[in-house]
Amino acid sequence: MKRPPAHVSLYRRSLPNFLIPFVSTKGKTLFKGALNEGNMENYFELSEQYVTQARPEDCAVSSLVMILNSLGIDPEKKWKGPWRWFSEDLLSCVDPLADGFSLHQFLQLAVCNKAWAMGYYSSLQQIPKKEEFQCGIHFSSLNYRIASLDTFRIATIAACRQPKFFLTMNYSRKALSQTGEGHYSPIAGYNSEHDMCLILDVARFKYPAYWCPLHMAYKALQPEDPVCKKSRGFILASRSREYYSELCSRQMDTVSLRKIKEPVTRELLQKGHEDLLPIILRLYYDFYEFKPNETQVSAELETVEDFQMDARIETLIKELNPEIPNAKRIVTGIFGKDPKGVCQKYKKYFGLK
Amino acid sequence: MKRPPAHVSLYRRSLPNFLIPFVSTKGKTLFKGALNEGNMENYFELSEQYVTQARPEDCAVSSLVMILNSLGIDPEKKWKGPWRWFSEDLLSCVDPLADGFSLHQFLQLAVCNKAWAMGYYSSLQQIPKKEEFQCGIHFSSLNYRIASLDTFRIATIAACRQPKFFLTMNYSRKALSQTGEGHYSPIAGYNSEHDMCLILDVARFKYPAYWCPLHMAYKALQPEDPVCKKSRGFILASRSREYYSELCSRQMDTVSLRKIKEPVTRELLQKGHEDLLPIILRLYYDFYEFKPNETQVSAELETVEDFQMDARIETLIKELNPEIPNAKRIVTGIFGKDPKGVCQKYKKYFGLK
Structure with missing residues (x-):
């Protein structure tokens, strides 16, 4: 103009x-x-x-x-x-x-x-x-x-x-x-x-x-x-x-999530945008109604709810993890910055100690 | 400081x-x-x-x-x-x-x-x-x-x-x-x-x-x-x-209104702040659930709802009108600026033609 x-x-x-x-x-x-x-x-x-x-x-x-x-x-x-x-x-x-x-x-x-x-x-x-x-x-x-x-x-x-x-x-x-x-x-x-x-x-x-x-x-x-x-x-x-990599803080409304879930996974795997993984993971967590708080952390793992949650997260991680070369490094980074230790119990799914 | x-x-x-x-x-x-x-x-x-x-x-x-x-x-x-x-x-x-x-x-x-x-x-x-x-x-x-x-x-x-x-x-x-x-x-x-x-x-x-x-x-x-x-x-x-004097446009939530109804009337009458009348009137109208729109304007006056509404407004106007010297002038001004003619039918309550 x-x-x-x-x-x-x-x-x-x-x-x-x-x-x-x-x-x-x-x-x-x-x-x-x-x-x-x-x-x-x-x-x-x-x-x-x-x-x-x-x-x-x-x-x-x-x-x-x-x-x-x-x-x-x-x-x-x-x-x-x-x-x-x-x-x-x-x-x-x-x-x-x-x-x-x-x-x-x-x-x-x-x-x-x-x-x-x-x-x-x-x-x-x-x-x-x-x-x-x-x-x-x-x-x-x-x-x-x-x-x-x-x-x-x-x-x-x-x-x-x-x-x-x-x-x-x-x-x-x-x-x-x-x-x-x-x-x-x-x-x-x-x-x-x-x-x-x-x-x-x-x-x-x-x-x-x-x-x-x-x-x-x-x-x-x-x-x-x-x-x-x-x-x-x-x-x-x-x-x-x-x-950028904060994992455990936000909830995602399901409408927003539905818009991004499928194409995101596809793109993530195809183009190696592994730096977006933390955001994706956070969104997935929220999608699966994993809303961690201190009560949940102190709750026993063997409750039905926890079991179901763990199973869902395991499925999610299996879906994402093997395709992304340095997922392990990234996830270690995220979990290392988890101040309340909320994610500690999920380390095993990433093969972390 | x-x-x-x-x-x-x-x-x-x-x-x-x-x-x-x-x-x-x-x-x-x-x-x-x-x-x-x-x-x-x-x-x-x-x-x-x-x-x-x-x-x-x-x-x-x-x-x-x-x-x-x-x-x-x-x-x-x-x-x-x-x-x-x-x-x-x-x-x-x-x-x-x-x-x-x-x-x-x-x-x-x-x-x-x-x-x-x-x-x-x-x-x-x-x-x-x-x-x-x-x-x-x-x-x-x-x-x-x-x-x-x-x-x-x-x-x-x-x-x-x-x-x-x-x-x-x-x-x-x-x-x-x-x-x-x-x-x-x-x-x-x-x-x-x-x-x-x-x-x-x-x-x-x-x-x-x-x-x-x-x-x-x-x-x-x-x-x-x-x-x-x-x-x-x-x-x-x-x-x-x-x-400032717009009368027929807004709705008031009852919580807000409850806070102002009593003291306002008192003050209005005591101190002669007649220029606030248009605002007060608008708030009262809304309080009495008078929410005018074109459908209401075209509705017949003899319906039960209209009758009740008119009666309420009449009470309100009786309460405010005689105490305020130039209410008539102000109300004329307001009604004269009523672009949709919504307030026309209430003129009679103010002794206006």
């Missing part, structure tokens, strides 16, 4: 019909549905940090400012007065391209500002699985994956069901029938009944926040970024890797 | 225990409760426009920017690039005091930026009922009232139950056991079960958004503003007076 001539001035744009404004009656209904499903857990932090991008090229840094402040990361630099706080101009360390930031640069910016982050491209291409880079006085590493629609859906659900785990889209506005080119904004909710996600657009002077069909959002991740010649994609971010 | 020395830097402050963080588990429960009560209707617009005040003296203008953008008012001035949008630096027309804006100035700023607004002081004092002032090329008028706790509660509920009707508090931080002095922030929700309101604090680098017991919020409106020697208070704002 060409820029309007200098004398033109604009007051907002209208959303295309397939995008539902956050503030509309339909939008509120989607919101309530998603809230009741438990798929708005990260909404609260993000909405509390909602900002407007100040310049056309600022969508990436404004989205990242939302993420970093939502994560409660202390920038350890003064912002204004005595206060330490993330604002766009505090995110140094990466020089933007002329038109903004590539997905790679967003990931760099996130990592060198002390977030843990994982980048996902939406198309199959040769990308480094891990890349080291120097940031100030220390080395950090950037992690990449490739995401199908199903992976995108899992990641969206996983993020929306946790308070401190965030997904930022790097997408093509054109693919969503909006004016403009590449854009960044975080996702802050998922309605599984309608398979729609809530995008908190940071260009608030132009488009409001809106609900978008998930497959359309994924479609908008696919066009090539003309500058870096790669597909667009998304970034998962949290304070540490532990959030 | 003295300012910290220059070398000190701070990362946020902790809220006192009686204030519940928006993002906390308790906060989410209050949110869901209020949402189900229908007392979060203006939350959606406001949260979509949430901003951080950039300087200590900016709390008033940042709150007003949220309100004006939430109201969808076109500033008719360019902000950045081709876009017209409200930001703090576009709100000219009033010079702030050294430490920020008085309630009077906030009202001026709101009105000269094309909002309709009504100011409420929290203590009995001689204030002009209406004040003319010149703003740019036109004259505008400022309206004032005095609000008891009950009036504050009604106004909060009325605002929270409508999408385009907003309440901004001008309060003392000290009275809420927070550091700092006078402050502005909008209210974006009300939980009637716990009688708490949601304050979207614009100093996000300092305090998060939080739920506050309504009587504590009111207490924080009472201390005198040392500069203008008046109590603090709050401002109701909308696009036009019609929102």
